[in-house]
Amino acid sequence: MKKSIQEKGMLCGLSLISFGAVHSSEVLQAPVELNGILGGSVTFHPEIPEEYHVISVIWILVASQKIIAVIRPDRDITVRDVRYQARVETPNQNYALQIKGLKMEDSGSYSVTVYSDLATMKRDYELQVFQRVPVPDINVTSVEGSSMNCKVTLSCTVKEAGEGVVYTWSKGGENKQVYAGPVLQLSLTADDSRLAYACKAMNPVSEAFKEIRPFVYCKNNMAFGGNGTGNIQRSVLTPIVVGLLLSLLVLLE
Missing domain, CATH: 2.60.40.10 (Immunoglobulins)
Structure with missing residues (x-):
């Protein structure tokens, strides 16, 4: 006891x-x-x-x-x-x-x-x-073109990913981040015709990414098409050729 x-x-x-x-x-x-x-x-x-x-x-x-x-x-x-x-x-x-x-x-x-x-x-x-982050969607929300450049706005979103998702953008083939946030605004020229951008969506436990070539959406909004230089070259060369032909006709007369 x-x-x-x-x-x-x-x-x-x-x-x-x-x-x-x-x-x-x-x-x-x-x-x-x-x-x-x-x-x-x-x-x-x-x-x-x-x-x-x-x-x-x-x-x-x-x-x-x-x-x-x-x-x-x-x-x-x-x-x-x-x-x-x-x-x-x-x-x-x-x-x-x-x-x-x-x-x-x-x-x-x-x-x-x-x-x-x-x-x-x-x-x-x-x-x-x-939740695991799914592959994001990239939408082109606006395109404004001119003869010299093209302004493109890209929006990156994911569906049903829950809270805590953040977005970053990088140039295709590079790991260097160029922007943080879901919306990316670009000003492109003909030299950027092959350039790709990647959006990465991530949370603390997973990540996913998707690439896009934004210049594709510029072709119908700029004075040049195809490879981005053809129409510009033709617009410059045509007056020159016409002038040479007229000069030749004058000489022949």
Whole structure:
């Protein structure tokens, strides 16, 4: 009986010490930010100090305060929340929590509490699940042409990609970014007839790109066509040829 009372006293003392350790860790340590892709997997690492002899590790979904899983040394993981049944495991028995088959609703706050012989450690996490970015669409929203140049406006968009998508533009064949944003305005000349531009759409977990040759849309809006120089050359050469023919006729008379 005395032994039981002593054990309870020790546990109570450990709990009080643990509470203090947990409280200080919450104040001093910012949540670990993690990104996951829809349908993929993500692993939460507790980063337990080597000198800790682990008694148990408890993973919690903060919003509902429900226990997701409990991990103990030399035992299989115990899943408590039915929403995570068959979707969670602990890789290599290292007390980490891996969630598979990620859903959009898995985004949110998580926490882990590690109970050991030395202290109790708590760590918080923020998980954001993103959709995979599809191949973007490039639309030509305006074309203004003249005999010297062509102004083209390109718009890059993706469908059903969710939040967090950003856009960048680069010249075809080059990795150097020329503009950041979904809309690109260009002023092209005949020398740019073969030039391609690529739009890259990306979020923290995936990216996709598409190329376009914008000069194609200029041909009907400029005084030159085909390769971009033919009509200009003809407009200059025709008066010269006519003048030479007239001079020749005068001489023959």
